[in-house]
Amino acid sequence: MKNTNIIIATLLSALSFSFAGCSKKDNPAPEFQETNLAPLSIEFDNIVGARTFTLNNTGSPYKNAAGEEFTISFLQYFISNIKVETAAGKSYTVNPDSSYFLIKGADKASRFAKVSVPEGDYTKLTFTLGVDSLRSTMPIDKRTGVLDPAAGGDHENGGMYWGWNNGYIFFKYEGNAKVISDDANGDPTGKKQFKYHIGFFGGYSVPTINNIKVITMDLNAAGIARVRKDRQSNVHLFVDLMKVFNGKKAFSIAEHPNVMFNDFSSTVAGNYVEMFKHDHTEN
């Protein structure tokens, strides 16, 4: 009996030891080596204010600060140029050829931007909402995968490329709101649709509107990313679509139901830059 107790005690202590071994906090940051790559994912978890993101939830529409009820029928946006930085200031930029992601509201699996970065403890994350001007002016050979102008069909559907004015739609957000009028200032088809197709990378030869937004997040408060080869570190962001309407320059859907290629696109972009909030990190 006594022997059994000893055995159990030994087993338990061994078990607790092994737990300690798993404890991530005690795992010291490895030396920063650019070739020592490990997986990191950034999760773009869409939400709408205090509610989860659901497409076409006409039974329980969302309501913006202007008091307008709306539902969302389509959401897609580009995330690109991911960069991470350690507390010591060591930074790593993901190879541009593997750093373009299309987050699709209708496809849950698309919410992760999966990259490889050196093993390390990262306190800062930087990414672009949109497609940078360099890539936006590259030859067609460099426009593959989500950047293929043929991907997703035309811009009336899932496509994110403007053929008539070379450039990508960075952020495409469509839905319905009863407040939209049926005339030319609203939706003459009577479907009460709003459409926000935001692009503009600054122009090929002369400077035009630039709606490319670079977002930097401090990960210290909600959890740094401990990137190691033997595990999947996931920086979980909430992306609050309500901010499009309720951001620093709040606007009404009824007043601006269609924003595509016009100056107001800068206001929308100024709002959507506020969508991102670091909720936690899974290490």
Added chain:
Amino acid sequence: MTKKHWMVLLVFGLFVLACKKDHPIKEEIEKFLGFQKPSNFPEPVYNFANNKVTKEGFELGRALFYEPGLSRNNTISCGSCHIQSSAFTQHGHDVSHGIDDRLGTRNSPPIMNLAWSKVFMWGGGIYDLDLQPVAPITTHEEMDENLENVLNKIRAVPKYTAMFKQAFGTEEVTTTRFMKALSQFMVMCVSSNSKYDQVMRKEGAVFTAEEQEGYVLFKEKCASCHSEPLFTDGSFRNNGLGTSAVNDQGLYAVTLIQTDRYKFKVPSLRNLKYTAPYSHDGRFLSLDGMLEHYNSEVKDTPNLDPLLRKNGRLGIELTTTDKQRLTAFLGTLNDEVFINDKRFSEQ
């Protein structure tokens, strides 16, 4: 029939065969020279290093150019609005006439000397020939199709997969290859054999007295925008056309820069004989109408080109004689070789 009759028939038949064979053999002997810069032209701006023109690539591009499968209901090809006999414009149509009889808002521009063009379309917005075809394919009034569908249609046709293999090494049909093939065809459409070119290259042709007088006038009154030898400086300018019913604001629509309102691309003056009507919305049915616009109809709209407002006068003064002489000179820019070149025709 006697034996003799049979002999005669046989010999005749052999002749027919011989004649039939003659043509393809001759074609094979004609070597494909790829893109050739005419000696009186400047260096092209198209990046040939990234897309070398090959016989196979050019032929694939030509087949795609004439392929109606590029449109939603397989009725409209590039060649529908860019007709070779009209110097690759849509002669007689003020604005392009596309799918389901829909009408666009602009005059179909020529597929001509595009290797020297930095920006495409009347109102700009497209800066790379390899990305240009996306516009007509996806435009509602033109082909109203999406690129993904087009590529899928092409993939389903063995003729095309074989041609892709010949041009690019494998049967894979990608956006890049599709666009590069179309570019190879388009950059080959060089118009450089007008009388003007022959005069400039000293190939024996000479201007008549009237043409020469017109040339002098042209250099004085037109060449600052329609610069030789392409007869466009590639810039965007407001040439004082009154605003149209659809209020097309040209370059402004793609830049949203106030000073770009009502600016349109300066078109080339080559092949005017085949390309009427003129201007971005095809409002001038004749050359005379176009010239009279510059003489007396220039409107003072925002961003009017300063060259059209000199000494307090709008436009460019042109007498009847001036117009005749200019017309004579412009006639020397017509290139019959180009509009009849079998290499550019639907095969």
